[in-house]
Amino acid sequence: xxxxxxxxxxxxxxxxxxxxxxxxxxxxxxxxxxxxxxxxxxxxxxxxxxxxxxxxxxxxxxxxxxxxxxxxxxxxxxxxxxxxxxxxxxxxxxxxxxxxxxxxxxxxxxxxxxxxxxxxxxxxxxxxxxxxxxxxxxxxxxxxxxxxxxxxxxxxxxxxxxxxxxxxxxxxxxxxxxxxxxxxxxxxxxxxxxxxxxxxxxxxxxxxxxxxxxxxxxxxxxxxxxxxxxxxxxxxxxxxxxxxxxxxxxxxxxxxxxxxxxxxxxxxxxxxxxxxxxxxxxxxxxxxxxxxxxxxxxxxxxxxxxxxxxxxxxxxxxxxxxxxxxxxxxxxxxxxxxxxxxxxxxxxxxxxxxxxxxxxxxxxxxxxxxxxxxxxxxxxxxxxxxxxxxxxxxxxxxxxxxxxxxxxxxxxxxxxxxxxxxxxxxxxxxxxxxxxxxxxxxxxxxxxxxxxxxxxxxxxx
Numbered sequence: 001x002x003x004x005x006x007x008x009x010x011x012x013x014x015x016x017x018x019x020x021x022x023x024x025x026x027x028x029x030x031x032x033x034x035x036x037x038x039x040x041x042x043x044x045x046x047x048x049x050x051x052x053x054x055x056x057x058x059x060x061x062x063x064x065x066x067x068x069x070x071x072x073x074x075x076x077x078x079x080x081x082x083x084x085x086x087x088x089x090x091x092x093x094x095x096x097x098x099x100x101x102x103x104x105x106x107x108x109x110x111x112x113x114x115x116x117x118x119x120x121x122x123x124x125x126x127x128x129x130x131x132x133x134x135x136x137x138x139x140x141x142x143x144x145x146x147x148x149x150x151x152x153x154x155x156x157x158x159x160x161x162x163x164x165x166x167x168x169x170x171x172x173x174x175x176x177x178x179x180x181x182x183x184x185x186x187x188x189x190x191x192x193x194x195x196x197x198x199x200x201x202x203x204x205x206x207x208x209x210x211x212x213x214x215x216x217x218x219x220x221x222x223x224x225x226x227x228x229x230x231x232x233x234x235x236x237x238x239x240x241x242x243x244x245x246x247x248x249x250x251x252x253x254x255x256x257x258x259x260x261x262x263x264x265x266x267x268x269x270x271x272x273x274x275x276x277x278x279x280x281x282x283x284x285x286x287x288x289x290x291x292x293x294x295x296x297x298x299x300x301x302x303x304x305x306x307x308x309x310x311x312x313x314x315x316x317x318x319x320x321x322x323x324x325x326x327x328x329x330x331x332x333x334x335x336x337x338x339x340x341x342x343x344x345x346x347x348x349x350x351x352x353x354x355x356x357x358x359x360x361x362x363x364x365x366x367x368x369x370x371x372x373x374x375x376x377x378x379x380x381x382x383x384x385x386x387x388x389x390x391x392x393x394x395x396x397x398x399x400x401x402x403x404x405x406x407x408x409x410x411x412x413x414x415x416x417x418x419x420x421x422x423x424x425x426x427x428x429x430x431x432x433x434x435x436x437x438x439x440x441x442x443x444x445x446x447x448x449x450x451x452x453x454x455x456x457x458x459x460x461x
Contacts (some may be wrong), residue, residue, distance in 0.1 A: 028170065036162045043158075051136050074146070078098055085150065088145075089144065093109075099122065100147075103120035111137050119132055210228045211231075266280050314352055315351055321379060341380075358437070361429070364429060368426055373449060374395035389454070389455050394450055404443040407443070408430070
């Protein structure tokens, strides 16, 4: 039981419930005491003002008619229904007139207001009920003392009613607080236990396990959804690492073996310096090709992992396309081909992206078109609703429809491209860059040739 309570108290929702209950309880106590005290003070001041007025009137009667007239007036008022308290005592302190046969001892000894409410009895009181009152005592010149008072049972009853209501409200609040702690805490513990069990299965190697989502869209669901997205991303990266390792082992085995054979060949040509120099130059070219392959793999890994290289910022779409076109125009002409650019874009069209990565993706597409396409290459930029479409179009042999989904995988090279330089990573990098920019990559037939398009979301204007 204690361990269960301890577990509940560690739940944030339960601790917040306790804190809120305590705060509301303290505020409720303060408000009740303030309202009760204010009400009692107002009634007491009214009673005192009433007594002061009556004492002032009695003083005028005493000045006009003397003691006898004063006593007759007090006697008459004492018999009236709902009368105030009236007591007249002789110099020895004995009650000689009034409507109070007995009261708390020592009240008549001090002139002025009583410090606190005192006990008294009435002539017509048939029960043992104890009455309480406040009063003012004054002394006349012949030594007699007169008490004029007011029963305070009314505001004491108010205090009791308010106190009872406060106890009921406080008890209800505590009960509801306990119920809230129990149900909220138990629900929170259940959700935490589910998350804990799922986490243990994930740590045990079950990559398909995900944190529970109830559909309530509360903070637990939002946390689980974010963590599940993170787990999906981790699995995706893990699969990518495994795939990359397998591809490296498979696709780089041949060039490294060829590199070793060339090195042995060069070693055997020690007496033929010119042939040896040619072999060494071939070895250097092969090493550069392998280095480029690893650079491309590292770039893909950095992009897919969302590293700082993929920091996105507002970019002007036309500037990116124009810069790439100006860079490649001369290179394409040197290769005996022709590159054109067609832009159908608003001048202020903005996208959120990384200039270096987008330029790299477009450059890869143009490089592929130069290597495998025809004589004419077009760089086209169009805008439709909320999307920027960047296309690289050639009039070459194109790619068969069944191969179009496969060529974006790492190290995939079609048979007809085996005799040309490359590592099969160009379109893989383009695909990774598209994923970072939440863009889509599509390959279509140009009849003849190939259309490779990237559709990138544009920023709100």
